[in-house]
Structure formats: structure tokens, C-alpha cells
Amino acid sequence: MKRILEYTWIILVLLTIFAYLLGYMKYINTSLIALLLFTTLIKGELVIDYFMGLKDVTFKYRVIPIAWLVFVISSIAYAYYIPI
Amino acid sequence: MSNHLSSREKYPPGDFAIWIIIYVELITFGLLFLGYIFSRRANVELFNSSQLVVSQTSGFINTFILITSSYFVVKAVQYMKNMTEQNYKESNIKASKWLLFAIMCGITFLIIKITEFSHIFGLGIHLSTNKFFMFYLFLTVFHFLHVLLGTGILYIIYKKTKVYGYTADDYKGFETGASYWHMVDLLWIVLFPLVYIIK
Numbered sequence: 001m002k003r004i005l006e007y008t009w010i011i012l013v014l015l016t017i018f019a020y021l022l023g024y025m026k027y028i029n030t031s032l033i034a035l036l037l038f039t040t041l042i043k044g045e046l047v048i049d050y051f052m053g054l055k056d057v058t059f060k061y062r063v064i065p066i067a068w069l070v071f072v073i074s075s076i077a078y079a080y081y082i083p084i
Numbered sequence: 085m086s087n088h089l090s091s092r093e094k095y096p097p098g099d100f101a102i103w104i105i106i107y108v109e110l111i112t113f114g115l116l117f118l119g120y121i122f123s124r125r126a127n128v129e130l131f132n133s134s135q136l137v138v139s140q141t142s143g144f145i146n147t148f149i150l151i152t153s154s155y156f157v158v159k160a161v162q163y164m165k166n167m168t169e170q171n172y173k174e175s176n177i178k179a180s181k182w183l184l185f186a187i188m189c190g191i192t193f194l195i196i197k198i199t200e201f202s203h204i205f206g207l208g209i210h211l212s213t214n215k216f217f218m219f220y221l222f223l224t225v226f227h228f229l230h231v232l233l234g235t236g237i238l239y240i241i242y243k244k245t246k247v248y249g250y251t252a253d254d255y256k257g258f259e260t261g262a263s264y265w266h267m268v269d270l271l272w273i274v275l276f277p278l279v280y281i282i283k
Binding site (some may be wrong): 005006008009012013016017020021023024028031033036042043044045047048050051052053054057058061062064065068069070071073075076079081 | 094095096097103106107110111114117118122123124125134140141143144148151152154155156157159162249259263266267269270273274276277278280281282283
């Protein structure tokens with residue numbers, strides 16, 4: 001795909017606008033938080049693959065930031081959803 | 085497609101040492117993010133009320149700026165990747181233009197953050213005000229310092245492109261700086277919803 005970087009930037013901006021609009025809601029329910037975290041995961045993945053350029057490198061190098069991202073987002077979800 | 089293009093590159097772009105730094109930075113910030121979210125879990129009301137003081141709009145604008153700057157940097161990297169011995173001067177010039185836009189984004193980010201910090205400090209808020217502000221200030225000031233360093237690195241690369249310092253055989257330094265900048269962007273992508281949005 002020729003314009004992959006441009007598409008990546010557009011998706012990142014749209015998902016950021018979505019997060020911003022969500023921030024203006026007085027109460028964000030758990031489904032929307034899940035969606036917000038999922039979109040954050042997508043954004044991070046896009047940066048790792050297309051901006052950092054890790055899509056085409058050996059998997060062992062690519063997996064480290066991806067595992068970090070998945071772990072951090074999962075931990076945020078866990079801390080948010082699991083009652084004290 | 086040539087074998088060179090179709091086969092998977094072995095190492096990440098740039099000097100391998102920068103990737104060690106990037107992985108360490110990710111772990112460091114990851115621990116701070118965990119500290120924030122688990123402290124929030126124990127003090128939800130405090131975090132939600134304190135969060136109202138910070139500006140979501142400046143957080144959003146800064147996210148937009150960093151994403152866009154990362155795009156500018158990766159466009160500059162493309163000129164390095166497509167460089168040949170014949171067009172290296174032209175490639176350096178074009179890359180420098182994209183880098184200049186990225187540097188301007190970095191400076192704008194820093195100015196917005198300084199304004200935000202001035203507002204926060206003006207309200208008499210500091211690290212020991214409460215747990216939210218302790219994490220908020222620690223995370224955002226720490227990230228601010230990374231943007232400051234990243235902008236400085238981009239400027240050094242920019243200066244080198246102005247004297248056609250990168251060639252088709254030697255642009256690893258360029259990719260090294262670019263990788264650091266993308267890490268700064270990645271960290272903010274997680275920080276923004278965590279500190280400014282989730283409540």
C-alpha cells in the first residue's frame with residue numbers, strides 16, 4: 001500500500017479525537033473504557049509497526065514493545081474493572 | 085521485488101544500543117503507569133476530582149502534535165531509505181524539511197506543557213499535594229524531559245542533513261534519533277488516556 005503512512009496518521013488522529021470526545025462525558029461506562037483501551041492498543045501498535053518500522057524486523061525485536069503495550073493496557077483494564 | 089526488499093530485516097532500524105535504551109525506558113514508564121493505575125484504584129474519588137484540574141484539551145492537542153511529528157519524522161526516514169549515491173544531496177535536503185516540521189512540533193509541545201505546568205503550579209499544586217498530582221507531575225515532567233531531549237536529537241540530525249552528512253551507506257544515526265522520537269510518541273499515546281481521559 002503506497003500511502004500507508006498517511007493512512008496510519010489519519011487513523012491515529014481519528015482515534016485521538018474519539019478519546020478526546022470521550023473525556024468530555026461526565027461518566028464513562030465500562031464498555032466505553034474497554035473501547036478506549038482497545039483504541040489505545042491499536043494506536044500503539046500502529047506506531048510500533050509503521051512509525052518505528054518494526055513490522056519487517058525479526059519477531060523477537062518486534063515482540064518486546066508489543067508485549068509491553070499489551071501488558072500495560074491489560075493492567076490498566078484489570079485495575080479498572082476488578083473491584084478492590 | 086528484490087530479495088533485499090522482500091526478506092525480513094534482521095535488526096530494528098538505527099543503532100542497536102538505542103533499542104536497549106528504548107526497552108529500558110518502556111519498562112520504566114510501564115512501572116510508573118502501573119503505579120498510577122493501582123493508586124487510582126485505591127483512591128478513585130480523589131483521582132477523579134483532581135483530574136478535573138488538568139486540561140484535556142491541551143492533552144489532546146499535544147497528542148495530535150506528537151502523532152503528527154512522528155509522521156514527519158518517518159517521512160524524513162523514507163528519504164534516507166530511498167537515498168542513492170547519486171541523489172544523496174537532494175535526499176538530505178528533503179529529509180531536513182520534514183525534520184524541521186517535526187522539530188517545530190516538538191517545540192510547540194514543550195510550550196504547551198510549560199503553559200500547563202505554569203497553570204498547575206500557579207494553583208499552588210506540587211508533588212506532595214496528593215497522590216494524583218504526584219503521579220501526574222512525575223509522569224508528565226519525566227515525559228517532558230524526554231521530548232526536550234528528543235527535540236535536541238532531531239535538531240542535531242537536522243544540522244547534519246543541512247551539510248549533506250548522511251549517505252546511502254551511512255544513515256544509521258538518523259534512524260537512531262528517529263526511533264527515540266517514536267518511543268516518546270508511543271509513551272504519550274498511553275499516557276494521554278490514562279492521565280487525561282479515564283475516570
